[in-house]
Amino acid sequence: MATVHVGGQPLPGTFTNHFLAHLQVATAARFASGKGFFLTTTDAGDDGTERTVSHWLHPGLPVSFAFDVSDGSGGRVAPEALQANEIQEITAAMDTPNGVRGSDGLWWPFTEGS
Template sequence: MGDLYYGMNAARVEIPDRLLAHLKVVIATKLRRGESFTLSWQHAPEERGGRSTIWLEPSIPLRFVFDSDDPEVLNPDVIRDLATAANSSGGLSVALDDTVPEPVIGPVR
């Protein structure tokens, strides 16, 4: 389980390493282009329930922390789907228990 730290108050969101690795590529690409967008997720069942949304923009500090020492092999189809969602008016929405499919094409690093 990795962590996404957002903002100066170091708010932490636990995200599985594999999903976090895919999100990192999409988020970094959009922020590098100066594009802002929302990221939403459902809270874990053991939490109070509900969902959260954050506004991601280049001026807000963001840090990705992975439990694994080794980088994930990324699935380009998943990256494409996440990028498409991030570009939509609804923003990027994920379930934190999502499993990321294994690559069909080849690794993207």
């Protein structure tokens, strides 16, 4: 499973190579400007209850992206074709309080008021 590591620890969440490839490019641009962002994922708490967790990623923290290189049958996974519009969507989400959605079916902890 593709993963994001911060400070050497894997973040909870289910990530695809496609999502991580786009996130890596957007993160590099964000960090180059000296800014951080939230990556919001879901995981199971200690009691097994599903929870939403927002992780603060910042250029001062070591962040790594681990991609799947083989599929379940041992075949090689094809490289991801980057889509500029998807990178722009992630970059725009970095400017919001909820941050980037890192998991499908994510429950947002709050909404932005008007």
